[in-house]
Amino acid sequence: MKAQKIIYFSLTILLVSQFIGCVAAAAAYVAKDVVDSLEDVKVDAAVSPGVTKEQLNQIKRVAFAFGEDNPVKMAVHGDLTDVMTDTLIMEMLKQGFECIDNQKIKKTLEEEGVQINGKVNLESALKAGKSLGVHAIITGNIKTSSAVRGSGIMGMKITATSKIQSAALKIIGVENSDILMVVTINYKHGKNPNAASKTIAKIIKTKLENPFGEKSQT
Numbered sequence: 001m002k003a004q005k006i007i008y009f010s011l012t013i014l015l016v017s018q019f020i021g022c023v024a025a026a027a028a029y030v031a032k033d034v035v036d037s038l039e040d041v042k043v044d045a046a047v048s049p050g051v052t053k054e055q056l057n058q059i060k061r062v063a064f065a066f067g068e069d070n071p072v073k074m075a076v077h078g079d080l081t082d083v084m085t086d087t088l089i090m091e092m093l094k095q096g097f098e099c100i101d102n103q104k105i106k107k108t109l110e111e112e113g114v115q116i117n118g119k120v121n122l123e124s125a126l127k128a129g130k131s132l133g134v135h136a137i138i139t140g141n142i143k144t145s146s147a148v149r150g151s152g153i154m155g156m157k158i159t160a161t162s163k164i165q166s167a168a169l170k171i172i173g174v175e176n177s178d179i180l181m182v183v184t185i186n187y188k189h190g191k192n193p194n195a196a197s198k199t200i201a202k203i204i205k206t207k208l209e210n211p212f213g214e215k216s217q218t
Contacts (some may be wrong), residue, residue, distance in 0.1 A: 163190030
C-alpha cells in the first residue's frame with residue numbers, strides 16, 4: 001500500500017511538472033508573438049505632384065518588376081527575386097488586387113515580337129502592361145541581411161537564413177510610365193521573406209487607399 005502511494009504521488013508530480021512546462025512553453029510562445037507583433041516598422045510615403053487620391057484609389061490591377069536592373073539580392077549569396085515576387089503576388093491577391101505574373105508578361109512580349117531571356121525588367125513590364133490593362137507596375141529595391149550558423153559536430157552543418165531589412169518601392173503608372181508614389185519600409189529587426197511580403201502588401205493597399213494619411217471621418 002505504501003509503495004502504491006509513493007508511485008501515485010510520483011506520477012502526480014510528473015503530470016503537474018509536465019503541465020507547468022506546457023503552460024510555460026505556451027506563455028513563452030505568446031510572449032514572442034506579442035513582441036513580434038509590436039516590432040517597430042517605419043513606413044514613409046511620398047506622392048508625386050499632381051497625382052490625386054482618386055488616381056491611386058483606381059489602381060486595382062498590378063504587376064511586379066524586380067528584374068535584372070533591380071534584383072532582390074541575399075546578403076550572403078543567391079537571389080530572392082522570384083521568391084519575393086511570387087509571395088508578394090499571393091499577398092496582394094489576398095488584399096483584393098488583381099496581379100499579372102511574369103510568365104503572362106513574357107508571353108505577351110513574345111507575341112509582340114520581344115524576346116525576354118532573363119528576368120522581366122521595368123521597361124519590358126511597362127510595355128506589356130499596356131496590352132494587359134495593368135494600372136501600375138511596382139518595382140524598387142529590397143535589402144536583406146543574412147545570418148550563418150554552424151551546428152552538429154565541429155559545426156559541420158552550415159545554415160543561412162535571410163531577413164528583409166527594408167524596401168524602397170516605386171509605384172509607376174503604366175499609362176504614362178510616370179512615378180505615382182514612392183513607399184519606403186524599414187524593419188527594426190528584419191522579417192523573413194514571407195512575413196515581409198504580408199506587411200508590404202498591407203502597406204501598399206493602405207497607402208493607395210489613403211495616400212495622404214487623412215483621418216477617417218466619424
